[in-house]
Amino acid sequence: MCQASDSTIQVKPTMYKNLDPILHSQLRLAIVSLLMTNDEADFNQIKEMTNATSGNISVQISKLHEAGYNEVVKSFKNNYQNTSLSITKKGIKAFEDYVESLKQYIKTNK
Amino acid sequence: MQNKEFTPEESLSLISNVIMEAKSRFKDNGFSFIFIGLCSAVASLGQFILLRLEYYHINYYPYFIMPVAAAVIFFYYRKKRGAVKTKNIIGSLFTIISALMGLNLMIAGFFFWEKFGIALIPFILILFSIWSAFSGVLIKSRIFLISGILINIIAYCSFFIDKEYHPLVLSIVSLIGIVVPGIRLNYSGKANHV
Numbered sequence: 001m002c003q004a005s006d007s008t009i010q011v012k013p014t015m016y017k018n019l020d021p022i023l024h025s026q027l028r029l030a031i032v033s034l035l036m037t038n039d040e041a042d043f044n045q046i047k048e049m050t051n052a053t054s055g056n057i058s059v060q061i062s063k064l065h066e067a068g069y070n071e072v073v074k075s076f077k078n079n080y081q082n083t084s085l086s087i088t089k090k091g092i093k094a095f096e097d098y099v100e101s102l103k104q105y106i107k108t109n110k
Numbered sequence: 111m112q113n114k115e116f117t118p119e120e121s122l123s124l125i126s127n128v129i130m131e132a133k134s135r136f137k138d139n140g141f142s143f144i145f146i147g148l149c150s151a152v153a154s155l156g157q158f159i160l161l162r163l164e165y166y167h168i169n170y171y172p173y174f175i176m177p178v179a180a181a182v183i184f185f186y187y188r189k190k191r192g193a194v195k196t197k198n199i200i201g202s203l204f205t206i207i208s209a210l211m212g213l214n215l216m217i218a219g220f221f222f223w224e225k226f227g228i229a230l231i232p233f234i235l236i237l238f239s240i241w242s243a244f245s246g247v248l249i250k251s252r253i254f255l256i257s258g259i260l261i262n263i264i265a266y267c268s269f270f271i272d273k274e275y276h277p278l279v280l281s282i283v284s285l286i287g288i289v290v291p292g293i294r295l296n297y298s299g300k301a302n303h304v
Contacts, residue, residue, distance in 0.1 A: 019118070026116060026124060033128035049131060099125065105118040 019105070022067045023098045027052055028060045032095050035070060035087035043083040061085065069094055133199065138249050142183050142208060143242075143292030149179040150238075151284035154231075158277035173219055180212045204248050211241045228269070231276035235265035235283060242287065253291045261287045 023029050030050050034041050046057055064070045069091030073084050087095075116124075156172030187205065215237055223230050243258025245251070261283055268279050 019121075024116075024121065029121060029124055030128050033125045034132050037129050037132040049128065099122070102118040102121050106122070109118075 019101050020094055020098045022063065022069065023094060025060070027056060028064055029098075031057070031060060031064065031085075032069060032087065032091060035085060036092070036095055040084050040086045042085070046085070064091070067094075138204070138245070138295065140292035140295035141186060143245075143254075143288050144296065145183060146179055146212075147284045147288030147292055149175050151281045151289065154277040154280035154284065158275075158281065161274055161277065170219075170223070176219070177216060180216070183208075183212075200248050204245065207244050207248075208241060211237050228273050228276075231280050232265045232268050234280060235261055235268065238283065238288060239265060242291070249295075251291070251295060253294060257287045257291050 023032060027050060031046055034046060034049055038045075043054075043057065046052075046061075047054060050057065052060075061070065061072060065072055067090075069088060071086050071088055073086075075082050075084070153172040153175055157169050160166075160169040160172070215234060218226060218230065218233055226233055239258045239260075239262035241258070242254050242261060246254030246256070246258055264279065264283055264287075268276055271279060
């Protein structure tokens with residue numbers, strides 16, 4: 001559960017304490033999963049894949065960026081603004097650890 | 111998609127769904143349709159004009175731009191795909207179908223035109239219809255699917271048209287059935303850029 005305040009982003013503890021709270025969010029997890037598949041993805045691809053609003057996607061990209069999980073490059077393509085994202089090494093490691101934690105959780109709770 | 115609490119099982123399911131969807135999703139900017147469609151339209155219109163002017167011995171010369179067009183497309187997509195480091199099965203299918211279509215067009219047109227006789231341009235139209243319809247399914251474009259079906263119908267109808275007008279039919283079909291949907295695809299891709 002994440003709330004955005006004026007100047008800081010607070011992440012409340014969830015019932016899945018060992019899971020990375022940055023990744024344990026549907027939209028952020030979907031974005032990171034997409035970036036794990038494609039070396040680069042643009043804003044439009046993320047919007048199509050997730051059916052989320054532009055505002056919500058922007059907020060989640062910022063949160064991932066603050067955590068150091070992605071890189072954002074803004075450019076112009078054919079005179080249109082283009083935002084492209086790629087995952088960082090820190091993001092890849094975080095994702096891999098997150099998946100491992102998920103497997104452990106599922107294994108433990110069976 | 112919302113930011114809400116969800117279970118580890120749901121997390122894993124989300125991850126695998128996104129990855130599978132990403133690997134099967136394919137987008138095209140319509141360049142191949144616009145370029146091949148225009149070249150085909152120009153070549154076939156050129157042939158029609160040469161036939162009308164009774165230059166029968168060189169009437170097929172305009173079609174020599176088609177291998178050049180194929181080479182341009184090949185290098186364009188090789189450069190474009192080289193920038194994308196993900197293997198996409200739909201993209202591979204699209205490439206194979208387009209390549210097969212182009213190859214069959216060249217072989218039929220340049221080496222078997224006498225054997226095909228009156229059926230050559232209807233055969234070319236059928237190949238165009240398959241390319242358009244298949245592409246429509248792969249890139250999820252209804253206009254290409256409908257165009258493919260219509261071109262298929264026109265292919266068979268062309269048997270009832272005088273052979274000398276076949277190149278004109280091909281030219282018009284190339285423009286309306288291939289180039290126009292290609293331009294629309296290109297425009298819709300640009301309009302969605304954020």
